[in-house]
Amino acid sequence: MNEQVILVDEKDKEIGLMPKLEAHQKGVLHRAFSVFIINSQGEMLLQQRALGKYHSEGLWSNSCCSHPFPGENTADAAQRRLMEEMGINTTLNFLFSFIYKAKLGNGLFEHEYDHVYFGVYDKEPVINTSEVAAWKYISMQELQKDIEQHPSLYTEWFKLSLGEVIKKIALHT
Numbered sequence: 001m002n003e004q005v006i007l008v009d010e011k012d013k014e015i016g017l018m019p020k021l022e023a024h025q026k027g028v029l030h031r032a033f034s035v036f037i038i039n040s041q042g043e044m045l046l047q048q049r050a051l052g053k054y055h056s057e058g059l060w061s062n063s064c065c066s067h068p069f070p071g072e073n074t075a076d077a078a079q080r081r082l083m084e085e086m087g088i089n090t091t092l093n094f095l096f097s098f099i100y101k102a103k104l105g106n107g108l109f110e111h112e113y114d115h116v117y118f119g120v121y122d123k124e125p126v127i128n129t130s131e132v133a134a135w136k137y138i139s140m141q142e143l144q145k146d147i148e149q150h151p152s153l154y155t156e157w158f159k160l161s162l163g164e165v166i167k168k169i170a171l172h173t
Contacts (some may be wrong), residue, residue: 003028005067008113010099017070018022018169024055027109028145031079034157035092036118036165037063043137045125047086049155050133055104058133061155062165063088063125082119086135087126092117095168102156116161118169127139140166 005023007016008031023030037045045063064085068077075092093135095118095161101111131143138146147154 003067003084004070005032006070007031010113012097012113013057020067024104024108027111029099029111029113031069031074031115032076032110033065033081033115033117034062034161035064035078035082036095036116036169037082037086037088037090037121038118038121038169040120041135041137043136043139044143045086045121045137046143047125047127047132048134050131051131051159055106055108055110055132059155060153061158062161065157066112075117078115078117085128085131087128088119088123090117090119090121095172096164098164098172100157100160102160103127104156110157112157114157114161116168118165118172 003020004017005020006014007018008029009015013107014017018028046060048060050056051057059125064082066081068074078092095116097115099113101109103109
């Protein structure tokens, strides 16, 4: 938990560092990334966050998300973390960036400048069980229906970005 996050302004200009937990307690804007993996059938790979994570534990989310290390390129960080969490090495394509702020409970907030990437992968992931409790490939229709019926089972950033991700992926595939 001593990991530092990169604090940024609204234009993604680096303005400092802060311990990750403190940034989430104070709701300070920091750099992050989200990775969305689809297979050749157009199904999205979801991960269920491990139980015991200090926020959003047990919730379903995109394939991988995290923060780059100080001095680390966001695209490289996304590639590194996808391998660490899901055991996946595939080409990632940048889709878009967005800023969001969400209350997570337990006095924590996500306030992120999120860089969103996607890739295609057809094999089963090899999950890191300290980060990921479960995984599944799911059709876009089934996913959207389940989010409508059970929104509390999904992370805030995933729900906020999914619509734009689906639109942008359609342009790339």
